[in-house]
Amino acid sequence: MAAVMARRPIAPGILRLDGWLLLLLVILMGIGLAVLYSAGEQRLGLVWQQTARLGIGMVALVIMAYIPPRLLQLWAPWLFLAALGLLLATAFFGVGRGAQRWLDLGVIRFQPAEAMKLALPLMLAAWYGRQPLPPGWRDTLLGLVVIAVPAGLIATQPDLGTAVLVTASGLVLMFLAGLRWRLIGLMLAGAIAALPLLWMNLHAYQQSRVLTFLNPERDPLGQGWNIIQSKIAVGSGGLFGKGWQASTQSHLEFLPEPHTDFIFSVLAEEFGFLGVVVVLALYGLITLRALYMASRCRDTFGRLLGATIVTMFFLYMVVNVAMVSGLIPVVGVPLPLVSYGGTSAVTVLAGFGLIMGLYSRRRFMDGA
Amino acid sequence: MNRRASLGTVRDELAELAVVSARFRWLVGAVLIALVLLGWRFAHLQLNQHEVFAGRADDNRIRLQALPPNRGLILDRNGQVLAENLPAHRLVIVPERTRSVADTLAELEALIELSPADLERFERQRLRSRRFEAVTVKPNLSPEQLARLAAHRHRLPGVEIEAYLTRHYPHAEALSHVIGYVGRIDERDLRRLPVERYRGTTHVGKTGIERHYEDLLHGFPGFKRVETNAQGRVLRVLERSHPTPGRDLQLSIDLDLQLAAVEAMGDHAGAVVVLAVETGEILALVSKPGFDTNLFVHGISRQDYSLLLGHRQRPLFNRFLSGGYEPGSTVKPFISLAGLESGQITPTRRIFSSGYFQLPGHSRRYRDWRRGGHGWVDLELALAESVNVYYYQLAVDLGIDRISRELALFGFGRGTGVDLPGESSGVLPTRTWKQATFGEPWFPGETVITGIGQGFTVVTPLQLAHATAALAGRGYTAPPRLVGNSETVRMVQHQPAHWDAVFNGMAATIHGSRGTARAIAADLPVRMAGKTGTAQVFGLPDDDEERRRRLGGEIPEHLRNHALFIGFAPEEAPRLALSVVVEHGGGGAGVAAPVAAKVIKRALELGH
Numbered sequence: 001m002a003a004v005m006a007r008r009p010i011a012p013g014i015l016r017l018d019g020w021l022l023l024l025l026v027i028l029m030g031i032g033l034a035v036l037y038s039a040g041e042q043r044l045g046l047v048w049q050q051t052a053r054l055g056i057g058m059v060a061l062v063i064m065a066y067i068p069p070r071l072l073q074l075w076a077p078w079l080f081l082a083a084l085g086l087l088l089a090t091a092f093f094g095v096g097r098g099a100q101r102w103l104d105l106g107v108i109r110f111q112p113a114e115a116m117k118l119a120l121p122l123m124l125a126a127w128y129g130r131q132p133l134p135p136g137w138r139d140t141l142l143g144l145v146v147i148a149v150p151a152g153l154i155a156t157q158p159d160l161g162t163a164v165l166v167t168a169s170g171l172v173l174m175f176l177a178g179l180r181w182r183l184i185g186l187m188l189a190g191a192i193a194a195l196p197l198l199w200m201n202l203h204a205y206q207q208s209r210v211l212t213f214l215n216p217e218r219d220p221l222g223q224g225w226n227i228i229q230s231k232i233a234v235g236s237g238g239l240f241g242k243g244w245q246a247s248t249q250s251h252l253e254f255l256p257e258p259h260t261d262f263i264f265s266v267l268a269e270e271f272g273f274l275g276v277v278v279v280l281a282l283y284g285l286i287t288l289r290a291l292y293m294a295s296r297c298r299d300t301f302g303r304l305l306g307a308t309i310v311t312m313f314f315l316y317m318v319v320n321v322a323m324v325s326g327l328i329p330v331v332g333v334p335l336p337l338v339s340y341g342g343t344s345a346v347t348v349l350a351g352f353g354l355i356m357g358l359y360s361r362r363r364f365m366d367g368a
Numbered sequence: 369m370n371r372r373a374s375l376g377t378v379r380d381e382l383a384e385l386a387v388v389s390a391r392f393r394w395l396v397g398a399v400l401i402a403l404v405l406l407g408w409r410f411a412h413l414q415l416n417q418h419e420v421f422a423g424r425a426d427d428n429r430i431r432l433q434a435l436p437p438n439r440g441l442i443l444d445r446n447g448q449v450l451a452e453n454l455p456a457h458r459l460v461i462v463p464e465r466t467r468s469v470a471d472t473l474a475e476l477e478a479l480i481e482l483s484p485a486d487l488e489r490f491e492r493q494r495l496r497s498r499r500f501e502a503v504t505v506k507p508n509l510s511p512e513q514l515a516r517l518a519a520h521r522h523r524l525p526g527v528e529i530e531a532y533l534t535r536h537y538p539h540a541e542a543l544s545h546v547i548g549y550v551g552r553i554d555e556r557d558l559r560r561l562p563v564e565r566y567r568g569t570t571h572v573g574k575t576g577i578e579r580h581y582e583d584l585l586h587g588f589p590g591f592k593r594v595e596t597n598a599q600g601r602v603l604r605v606l607e608r609s610h611p612t613p614g615r616d617l618q619l620s621i622d623l624d625l626q627l628a629a630v631e632a633m634g635d636h637a638g639a640v641v642v643l644a645v646e647t648g649e650i651l652a653l654v655s656k657p658g659f660d661t662n663l664f665v666h667g668i669s670r671q672d673y674s675l676l677l678g679h680r681q682r683p684l685f686n687r688f689l690s691g692g693y694e695p696g697s698t699v700k701p702f703i704s705l706a707g708l709e710s711g712q713i714t715p716t717r718r719i720f721s722s723g724y725f726q727l728p729g730h731s732r733r734y735r736d737w738r739r740g741g742h743g744w745v746d747l748e749l750a751l752a753e754s755v756n757v758y759y760y761q762l763a764v765d766l767g768i769d770r771i772s773r774e775l776a777l778f779g780f781g782r783g784t785g786v787d788l789p790g791e792s793s794g795v796l797p798t799r800t801w802k803q804a805t806f807g808e809p810w811f812p813g814e815t816v817i818t819g820i821g822q823g824f825t826v827v828t829p830l831q832l833a834h835a836t837a838a839l840a841g842r843g844y845t846a847p848p849r850l851v852g853n854s855e856t857v858r859m860v861q862h863q864p865a866h867w868d869a870v871f872n873g874m875a876a877t878i879h880g881s882r883g884t885a886r887a888i889a890a891d892l893p894v895r896m897a898g899k900t901g902t903a904q905v906f907g908l909p910d911d912d913e914e915r916r917r918r919l920g921g922e923i924p925e926h927l928r929n930h931a932l933f934i935g936f937a938p939e940e941a942p943r944l945a946l947s948v949v950v951e952h953g954g955g956g957a958g959v960a961a962p963v964a965a966k967v968i969k970r971a972l973e974l975g976h
Contacts, residue, residue, distance in 0.1 A: 133384040176395070178387035232428065235413045235421025252429050252597035273414040277407060284403045288396065295392050300384050303392075311395060318402050325409050
């Protein structure tokens with residue numbers, strides 16, 4: 001008790017960044033750029049663009065590291081409401097082929113759902129950070145409502161994948177907050193019971209994706225093609241891989257989207273099982289290091305928020321890697337920090353900045 | 369206040385820390401399990417199933433491309449080229465490299481003429497091709513077209529000139545029905561050809577030697593293993609196996625003799641067949657008129673084709689192989705042999721020709737060609753002067769069964785088995801044939817005219833030549849062939865004296881003072897045996913006097929009788945046998961015999 005009581009002032013350093021985490025992130029991004037060069041048909045322009053985006057992401061990381069967490073906790077409801085407002089605006093004024101996902105602001109087009117990926121955990125963390133944990137029935141129900149509203153909006157765009165991921169981020173946070181096992185069991189049971197209902201409400205293209213996943217040969221030239229060709233790429237890589245820039249599956253254009261969603265297949269084909277293990281280990285180390293940092297935060301808000309951000313980062317990776325290896329259906333989730341694409345890289349790096357900021361303001365305990 | 373709040377917070381925080389920390393441990397566990405599961409999945413795909421997927425990756429990218437073989441040449445017996453492969457050029461468009469296919473075509477039309485057929489084929493082929501594949505616009509460019517295109521190509525991206533080999537027949541007209549031609553592979557060909565052997569091949573033998581020896585001429589394709597991308601674009605060649613070219617064929621045809629025979633026929637339609645008696649080799653094989661088979665190689669135009677179809681002399685018709693003619697008097701040597709063998713006649717026994725013959729109890733008169741008849745004639749004179757009454761009587765004495773049996777021995781009524789497609793077998797009339805064809809019994813009057821080669825008997829010029837060769841070889845000859853050898857076989861067996869008697873009569877036809885073909889004797893360097901014949905053109909009375917009277921003066925050419933001639937030389941030891949048919953030539957003596965004389969003379973000059 002005394003040890004906990006004897007707190008020291010906030011860490012004195014101006015440097016709020018974490019060396020280990022930064023190093024791991026930079027290695028991962030470096031490998032990502034190398035694979036991107038190969039997967040993107042050796043177009044240097046593509047690599048420079050991505051480098052620039054990662055640079056922007058690094059700036060976001062630094063900015064986030066220096067924003068005092070208290071401010072974030074204070075602003076959380078407003079940020080959440082703002083993100084919700086944008087989602088509503090998208091529902092009315094959004095653009096996009098087939099699904100209304102994008103909001104055209106004249107200068108840039110962006111997906112408000114992406115902002116919700118940070119806004120929802122922030123909101124929930126701020127809320128549960130002030131409540132006694134584990135949450136009671138009332139707080140649990142409230143949390144579920146806070147999750148359900150944006151998730152529902154996103155699902156109607158329709159963007160089921162993001163809706164599921166946003167829901168997942170909320171649920172992960174509630175799990176960390178100590179959601180009772182009984183409730184977790186109940187929710188799981190409810191989810192399973194609701195599956196047929198969900199199936200009936202799925203769009204035809206979503207249904208066919210799931211069916212194709214269950215049996216890729218059902219549509220070997222259409223949607224099954226992606227899964228089949230990706231598995232061929234991965235499997236043909238073997239133990240050592242075909243070598244950098246020697247992927248036949250992507251260079252001969254058998255593999256769809258080799259530089260975005262299926263970039264991990266290219267990595268697996270060119271660097272083999274060893275490359276896969278190294279990169280998976282890298283993701284694991286980043287996740288564990290960031291989880292450790294989150295666990296050392298000074299308050300519950302920081303711990304919940306930090307851990308949720310890391311978990312989501314890890315979850316994206318798992319979903320993407322499971323997808324390219326044919327474990328789950330094709331769900332356009334990019335591989336964080338490696339896939340070509342801006343929004344996700346910036347969001348992810350901003351999240352890590354947040355964690356570093358939180359960690360740098362941890363308590364320094366005696367003898368702990 | 370501050371302290372209490374702080375205390376309260378501390379206690380909450382401790383409890384919460386415990387709760388959250390417990391969940392952190394769960395999370396770490398989940399992360400590790402997820403990593404292991406993913407690692408296990410990749411180990412399964414990349415280590416356990418590596419072979420399977422490596423194979424599928426190769427299947428993906430590696431394709432076999434056929435390299436078509438070069439077609440074998442066709443040569444005459446002296447090695448002169450009758451069918452060859454010449455370099456040609458075609459104009460192609462690679463759609464993806466053009467700015468606009470329609471504009472490019474429009475510009476090309478300004479440079480060279482593009483027929484609607486060209487454009488139609490282009491559109492059809494383009495629909496089946498990928499954007500990076502070359503599509504033919506116009507095959508077989510002329511030198512002028514090539515030059516014009518070369519000058520303008522720099523401003524026409526995507527337009528290319530491709531070199532390829534095309535079949536060419538230097539003596540197309542003279543040999544159209546022998547060599548035949550190759551043409552584009554069509555639906556029907558696809559059904560009968562082995563797909564693998566014809567990968568990459570565009571043309572196949574359609575008629576003649578090109579068709580019959582397709583298997584030898586075609587050769588075997590080679591293959592290129594190429595790496596392609598998902599769209600099928602070839603990126604590089606990994607391996608190559610060369611095609612095996614088709615075999616060159618040497619025909620028994622002597623081109624010089626063939627050309628001489630064509631020339632001897634003049635403007636007449638008809639056929640000439642020259643055989644080597646002992647070996648059955650075909651030295652000349654003419655169906656007049658011929659046509660330019662080269663037109664068919666690139667797909668004949670509608671206009672050219674209708675010209676050929678509408679031609680009065682039907683150039684597409686293969687007369688020596690499918691042309692059915694009455695043998696007329698050329699059948700008489702064979703009937704004579706049957707008569708000698710059966711004892712109905714002897715070389716010296718004479719018959720009186722009064723000008724006509726009547727069956728007992730019948731009123732119909734069967735005429736001699738000479739009004740008033742030939743008087744007393746023996747076998748030699750009967751052959752030399754082609755005395756019909758002699759053969760009317762002989763035919764009746766022999767009966768149709770004897771006649772049929774003799775003619776069958778010489779190969780009448782069945783194909784010779786020559787190495788060409790589409791041979792017709794002619795008609796050898798028998799009682800059973802009559803019953804089966806017309807549902808009627810055989811009538812005695814029909815036997816009478818069979819004796820002079822009229823009525824139902826139908827032969828092809830090739831059959832006639834083959835029978836003549838059997839005659840010349842005193843029963844021994846070989847089936848006619850264009851390629852390779854066939855064995856000499858004994859087709860007919862008769863006493864030497866009987867052969868001599870018939871030979872004498874046939875020699876007298878040419879060298880005798882009263883022979884029907886005595887006019888050609890002066891042109892011949894050796895003694896030759898022959899027989900003239902006249903085949904009726906259907907539906908008109910059988911003697912020329914009668915016709916002339918009915919038609920009033922000169923007979924229009926298309927209503928004149930066909931002139932026939934068979935012969936062999938030298939008489940004492942025959943090496944050459946021939947048959948000549950001149951359609952609407954009038955009588956065999958006037959037109960067909962001189963053709964035969966010219967051909968035999970040339971053959972002897974050439975050393976046959």
